[in-house]
Amino acid sequence: MVAAVRIRLMGMHVPAGYAGRRPCKGEAATTSREARCVGGCRGMSSDDFIHQRAAQSGRNLLLQELRETCERARLGGFFYPVAALLAFSAAGIYAWRWQAATVVGTLLLLAGLRCLVRPSATPDVGEARRKLRRLWGIVLVTTALWGAFGAWTFAVLPEPAPLVALLFSGAFGMALAHTMCMRTTPSVLAILCVMVPSQLVLWDGVARWVAVMWAVYMLYMLMVLRRSHREYRTRLELEEDLRQQRDLFERQSRVDGLTGLANRREFGAALVRAVGSVAPGRAISLLIVDVDHFKHINDTLGHLAGDACLVALAQRLRAHFAEAGDVPVRLGGEEFGVVLEAGSAKAFDRAERFRDELAAQPMQVLDQAITVTVSIGCGQFDPARHDDADAFYGDVDAALYRAKQAGRNRTEHA
Numbered sequence: 052m053v054a055a056v057r058i059r060l061m062g063m064h065v066p067a068g069y070a071g072r073r074p075c076k077g078e079a080a081t082t083s084r085e086a087r088c089v090g091g092c093r094g095m096s097s098d099d100f101i102h103q104r105a106a107q108s109g110r111n112l113l114l115q116e117l118r119e120t121c122e123r124a125r126l127g128g129f130f131y132p133v134a135a136l137l138a139f140s141a142a143g144i145y146a147w148r149w150q151a152a153t154v155v156g157t158l159l160l161l162a163g164l165r166c167l168v169r170p171s172a173t174p175d176v177g178e179a180r181r182k183l184r185r186l187w188g189i190v191l192v193t194t195a196l197w198g199a200f201g202a203w204t205f206a207v208l209p210e211p212a213p214l215v216a217l218l219f220s221g222a223f224g225m226a227l228a229h230t231m232c233m234r235t236t237p238s239v240l241a242i243l244c245v246m247v248p249s250q251l252v253l254w255d256g257v258a259r260w261v262a263v264m265w266a267v268y269m270l271y272m273l274m275v276l277r278r279s280h281r282e283y284r285t286r287l288e289l290e291e292d293l294r295q296q297r298d299l300f301e302r303q304s305r306v307d308g309l310t311g312l313a314n315r316r317e318f319g320a321a322l323v324r325a326v327g328s329v330a331p332g333r334a335i336s337l338l339i340v341d342v343d344h345f346k347h348i349n350d351t352l353g354h355l356a357g358d359a360c361l362v363a364l365a366q367r368l369r370a371h372f373a374e375a376g377d378v379p380v381r382l383g384g385e386e387f388g389v390v391l392e393a394g395s396a397k398a399f400d401r402a403e404r405f406r407d408e409l410a411a412q413p414m415q416v417l418d419q420a421i422t423v424t425v426s427i428g429c430g431q432f433d434p435a436r437h438d439d440a441d442a443f444y445g446d447v448d449a450a451l452y453r454a455k456q457a458g459r460n461r462t463e464h465a
């Protein structure tokens with residue numbers, strides 16, 4: 052039987068609902084911890100994000116199941132040696148001291164083994180499955196040993212030890228149905244291990260009606276298990292849905308919905324952080340990039356084309372400003388910003404290359420190729436001139452204004 056149990060357990064899999072969880076109703080996108088930072092926002096489209104989050108969802112559910120299984124199995128394991136000790140005490144512990152030491156010692160060892168199975172700090176799916184299999188294996192060995200012990204008490208120990216063991220079997224079966232309901236197959240097997248051996252002994256002896264009553268009680272346990280399992284899964288999925296909703300709201304508050312770049316709110320925080328990190332040998336620059344005559348694009352090609360143009364421009368920005376420390380954002384409308392870890396000369400050079408390439412390579416917007424130019428304000432944060440991030444921003448914005456005034460499609464120094 053143990054072999055059969057093991058074979059079944061080795062086939063334990065992440066249920067379909069776990070492996071690739073459906074996104075919640077009306078859910079567009081949510082974010083992982085890593086994607087919450089500006090750097091995470093800069094490179095991920097909403098579609099990528101949805102897929103990443105759906106894959107993560109299955110992992111989250113499995114890890115939560117592992118945590119809860121460890122917690123519940125750990126506590127339950129110690130009741131078995133205590134129950135065996137009580138049964139031996141009822142029979143006269145001194146007379147049965149060697150048997151008691153063997154049974155109680157083995158059950159204690161198994162309870163200790165349960166405590167050793169713990170989720171690591173960053174478990175992966177493979178590790179979580181392995182640990183779940185190990186834990187359920189220990190639970191099944193414990194319940195099989197208890198079942199055998201319960202039957203043995205009828206044959207060997209004097210009353211009331213068999214009665215004590217029998218009552219504990221009922222309590223263990225019900226506890227399994229209620230608390231170890233995370234997986235149905237191993238839990239059903241554990242209940243059978245605890246209950247069936249005593250039933251067979253009772254049936255074989257004179258207490259057939261007690262055996263029948265016991266069988267009915269066991270059926271009731273299995274029904275309880277089914278309900279507990281359903282409730283457990285519902286709760287788990289509900290919690291995951293809530294997590295996804297929370298992540299979605301958090302992402303929406305940080306990411307621009309159209310382009311997937313960080314939004315103005317996130318930009319403000321990133322700029323304050325960057326300005327605060329300026330130190331000797333570490334320069335911070337800012338580019339403000341504004342599309343030239345964007346209204347004309349909207350008016351001639353329509354708003355949809357205007358939107359597509361903004362999305363394409365955001366992609367170009369992402370691709371161009373992809374060095375460590377670069378933070379491209381959409382400030383709003385047709386205005387973008389880039390925070391760079393660079394001095395003004397390098398920032399100016401990179402801005403000019405971006406502007407030149409954009410003007411030279413038409414963008415594909417809704418089946419048409421259009422040439423878009425931008426004006427750019429560029430400046431380096433200088434603590435002597437800029438009191439704070441706002442003053443710095445105002446300075447660079449003024450440079451952008453001068454670029455527009457000077458005829459557009461150019462970069463101006465702050």
Ligand SMILES: Nc1nc2c(ncn2[C@@H]2O[C@H](COP(=O)(O)OP(=O)(O)OP(=O)(O)O)[C@@H](O)[C@H]2O)c(=O)[nH]1
Nearest residue numbers: 341342343344345346347349354355357358384385
């Ligand atoms: N399609 C689209 N248009 C937008 C969006 N946000 C703002 N706009 C439009 O962008 C246009 C900006 O026009 P202006 O501020 O006059 O700027 P401009 O036409 O680019 O002119 P200059 O900046 O002076 O070169 C307005 O027509 C806005 O309606 C958006 O998300 N999508």
